[in-house]
Amino acid sequence: MEKKVLYLEDIREGDEAPPVVVANITRTHIVRYAGASGDFNPIHHDELYAIRGGNDRVFAMGMMTAGFLSHMITDWVGDGKLRKYRVRFARQVWPGDTITCKGKITRKYTEGGKNFMEAEVFAENQRGEKVITGSIVAEVLSKSAA
Amino acid sequence: MPIQDLIGQEFPPFDLPVERGKIREFANAIGDDNPIYSDPAHAAKSAFGGILAPPTFVATKSFWRQGESVFELAGFDSHFRLHGEEEYEYFKPILAGDLLTCKSKITQAYERVGQRGGRMTFIVSEFTFYNQKGEKVLISRTTSIQTEGAVKP
Numbered sequence: 001m002e003k004k005v006l007y008l009e010d011i012r013e014g015d016e017a018p019p020v021v022v023a024n025i026t027r028t029h030i031v032r033y034a035g036a037s038g039d040f041n042p043i044h045h046d047e048l049y050a051i052r053g054g055n056d057r058v059f060a061m062g063m064m065t066a067g068f069l070s071h072m073i074t075d076w077v078g079d080g081k082l083r084k085y086r087v088r089f090a091r092q093v094w095p096g097d098t099i100t101c102k103g104k105i106t107r108k109y110t111e112g113g114k115n116f117m118e119a120e121v122f123a124e125n126q127r128g129e130k131v132i133t134g135s136i137v138a139e140v141l142s143k144s145a146a
Numbered sequence: 147m148p149i150q151d152l153i154g155q156e157f158p159p160f161d162l163p164v165e166r167g168k169i170r171e172f173a174n175a176i177g178d179d180n181p182i183y184s185d186p187a188h189a190a191k192s193a194f195g196g197i198l199a200p201p202t203f204v205a206t207k208s209f210w211r212q213g214e215s216v217f218e219l220a221g222f223d224s225h226f227r228l229h230g231e232e233e234y235e236y237f238k239p240i241l242a243g244d245l246l247t248c249k250s251k252i253t254q255a256y257e258r259v260g261q262r263g264g265r266m267t268f269i270v271s272e273f274t275f276y277n278q279k280g281e282k283v284l285i286s287r288t289t290s291i292q293t294e295g296a297v298k299p
Contacts (some may be wrong), residue, residue: 029175061229080200
């Protein structure tokens with residue numbers, strides 16, 4: 001499973017990433033991420049606790065969706081190429097939601113002899129509402145240097 | 147205590163051993179089957195020479211950090227706290243077998259009146275990770291928010 005390499009010469013502003021879809025988020029997704037990450041805030045796994053806090057039911061950790069989004073990003077820009085990754089959590093992700101992770105290049109530039117791309121990245125639910133908005137900076141190779 | 151007094155507050159330093167099994171478990175939890183996170187033979191042939199940690203792997207610091215959390219320091223009610231933002235800067239790859247050390251502190255603390263949740267308190271915590279060679283590998287910044295009531299979607 002060799003990945004395609006992004007080259008500076010092949011990318012342009014407005015190029016979009018191949019999306020990554022996580023269909024039908026379940027409580028099992030949430031519990032698996034709780035165990036993997038150590039986020040045991042009961043609001044994410046204890047339905048009664050979540051309801052007492054005024055929520056309709058449990059909802060996913062923002063960081064779980066940020067992890068789904070990072071999967072899209074590393075499939076796109078390659079392993080070890082990220083230099084900055086920033087996310088803002090805009091909405092909750094609920095069991096039953098389907099999340100689509102997307103990205104679009106906003107800028108490419110050269111600095112200090114290295115080449116970089118900036119992109120906006122986001123995750124949206126099945127209603128087209130953005131649950132995460134964010135941005136990345138990634139290093140890209142140049143064919144002339146390769 | 148005014149919330150601004152938390153600025154500069156340091157958390158106790160802690161170690162984060164980067165374990166291959168934890169990387170595999172974490173990659174599984176984010177639905178990423180990239181063999182760089184799970185296949186030692188594949189990873190050994192890569193530019194990194196070993197199993198790589200995913201971009202948000204240092205979230206597992208919650209298993210290792212010690213002392214009071216930012217929520218405890220600020221008196222946040224777990225029913226009404228939110229994760230507002232997360233930001234990473236990457237300097238060096240983090241590999242299975244690394245022993246990271248983390249230094250962390252509160253860099254911002256302020257209150258604001260929100261549109262949905264009444265008065266909101268924002269705290270930014272900054273975590274700087276170094277590897278066993280003393281190289282800075284990653285900085286993460288977490289914005290935590292406490293609201294007065296549940297935030298409706």
